Amino acid sequence: MTRTRRALLGAGIALSISIGGVAGSVAAAPPSASTTSSETTYVVRDGDALAGIAYRHGIRLSTLLRANSLHLESVIHPGDTLVIPAGATPPSTRSTPARSTVSTASGSTTTYVVQRGDALAGIAWKHGVRLRSLLAENGLSSTSLILPGQQLRIPPGTVPAPAATTDTTARRTPAATTGAQAAPEASDSLGTVLSYLTAQIGAPYKFFSAGPEAFDCSGLVVAAFRQVGVSLPHQSRALAKMGTSIDWRSETIQPGDLVFTSAFDDPERITHVGVALDARRWIHAVGYGRTVSIGSMPATSKIMAVQRIDVG
Numbered sequence: 001m002t003r004t005r006r007a008l009l010g011a012g013i014a015l016s017i018s019i020g021g022v023a024g025s026v027a028a029a030p031p032s033a034s035t036t037s038s039e040t041t042y043v044v045r046d047g048d049a050l051a052g053i054a055y056r057h058g059i060r061l062s063t064l065l066r067a068n069s070l071h072l073e074s075v076i077h078p079g080d081t082l083v084i085p086a087g088a089t090p091p092s093t094r095s096t097p098a099r100s101t102v103s104t105a106s107g108s109t110t111t112y113v114v115q116r117g118d119a120l121a122g123i124a125w126k127h128g129v130r131l132r133s134l135l136a137e138n139g140l141s142s143t144s145l146i147l148p149g150q151q152l153r154i155p156p157g158t159v160p161a162p163a164a165t166t167d168t169t170a171r172r173t174p175a176a177t178t179g180a181q182a183a184p185e186a187s188d189s190l191g192t193v194l195s196y197l198t199a200q201i202g203a204p205y206k207f208f209s210a211g212p213e214a215f216d217c218s219g220l221v222v223a224a225f226r227q228v229g230v231s232l233p234h235q236s237r238a239l240a241k242m243g244t245s246i247d248w249r250s251e252t253i254q255p256g257d258l259v260f261t262s263a264f265d266d267p268e269r270i271t272h273v274g275v276a277l278d279a280r281r282w283i284h285a286v287g288y289g290r291t292v293s294i295g296s297m298p299a300t301s302k303i304m305a306v307q308r309i310d311v312g
Helices: 003-027 050-056 061-067 120-126 131-138 168-172 186-199 217-226
Strands: 040-043 081-084 101-104 107-113 151-154 258-261 272-276 281-285 292-296 303-308
Touching (some): 050 061, 061 081, 120 131, 131 186, 186 217, 186 272, 217 272, 217 281
Antiparallel strands (some): 040 081, 107 151, 258 272, 258 303, 272 281, 281 292
């Protein structure tokens, strides 16, 4: 064997040993103390939602869905067992106390854990705070999405909180009818509508349904505006005759505007309605086999009408 070949062979062995040593050290590195090193399982409880389970375990919703061969429209039931992939953060090690209190000059700030079906406006009302105060405290907007398991900071109350009651109607009725709290301002009313809508994301489509578990397109609108005491017809063509007509070609579509389309490209045969979140996005009950979702605003040429409902 020549001196050159011996040198190359020796270098190759040294490189192999070096790489092997690095690989070995990587393989043997202990997992982070804050995450699981192997798959675990979670038993679904009453009120659980896939997004909330993913949030509580510190993993992406898409990761949880992929690990269980599920999709966004999948239905889970109490007692079902889900696989929690490796790398999740055990709930017991996460700093997510169910409720804590922080002293302030004017009172105390508490934390609230979002429950299934919650809306920002409803959370504010239950805790006797203005919606704008809740949004500002958490750096949110009226169209922000909240998920089960998420924590919100509740600022000190500025209005009387609703009295405890077992009557569902009384719980959901604005306090203006009971004298317990001032009537919501126009901006709060619009915020209530938009918050309710975003809270329904993921709810399944069902024809001629207006909640609380499923919706069709007009039923979603009816249910949302019902939250602020506005009664609307449960039909898209009838809805297109409500409120004030907006020329969407020359005016900016605003949050809360009803946006109508037609499967026939005919304004006299409107077949679908959604609610604008802003000039670029709307939320709607998409259709059979789909769920309530946020999407891009239809092209101007596809919009048949825009109506603005007074929620003042």
